[in-house]
Amino acid sequence: MSAPEHRRLAEQSPVYVGVLTISDTRTPETDQSGKWMKVALEAVGHVVTHYAIVLDEPDVIRQTVYTWSSEVQAIITSGGTGISHRDQTFEALSGLIQKNIPGFGEVFRMLSYHEVGAAAMLSRAVAGLIDHGTLLFCLPGSLNAVRLGMEKLILPEIAHMVWELKRT
Numbered sequence: 001m002s003a004p005e006h007r008r009l010a011e012q013s014p015v016y017v018g019v020l021t022i023s024d025t026r027t028p029e030t031d032q033s034g035k036w037m038k039v040a041l042e043a044v045g046h047v048v049t050h051y052a053i054v055l056d057e058p059d060v061i062r063q064t065v066y067t068w069s070s071e072v073q074a075i076i077t078s079g080g081t082g083i084s085h086r087d088q089t090f091e092a093l094s095g096l097i098q099k100n101i102p103g104f105g106e107v108f109r110m111l112s113y114h115e116v117g118a119a120a121m122l123s124r125a126v127a128g129l130i131d132h133g134t135l136l137f138c139l140p141g142s143l144n145a146v147r148l149g150m151e152k153l154i155l156p157e158i159a160h161m162v163w164e165l166k167r168t
Helices: 003-010 032-043 058-068 089-096 103-120 141-168
Strands: 016-022 047-054 073-079 126-130 134-139
Touching: 016 032, 016 058, 016 141, 032 047, 032 073, 032 126, 032 141, 058 073, 058 089, 058 134, 089 126, 089 134, 103 126, 103 141
Parallel strands: 016 047, 016 073, 073 134
Antiparallel strands: 126 134
8 A cells, every 4th residue: 555545544533642731931821832732733623631840840741651550542732842051852851762763853954954954953852652552742832842852854744654654
């Protein structure tokens, strides 16, 4: 079967997703990226079953993702992927990844380069499979970066990816 045929079959089922904002400053009122992700996912028929904002603390990030991984098919995080002292998402979650999807970060940075230039290399966006075969996508926290990653990469492929994981 071709990739378009896979996508067509995959689109028949919603994906159950957790949306996690990682930030020391965001609140439910100011979390534009998390709200946008929820609306975008639901607009194409996916189901957001979990949503939270957690501090950029590795233990809290890791525990939240680990707990959700048995309850959802995908987790999408925003925030904490830069290189500042407080950006700890990569360190917190990369150890949970059992199967890396290197193309996600590579393509995300390539697309970002066209928008922000050389600063795209500062992003440590990453994706992979964690416990229970759950997809994990880690995006930067800015609304522009979230839109880019969601519109160009995650939304077009998430159902197909989940479908592939269920295949025998």
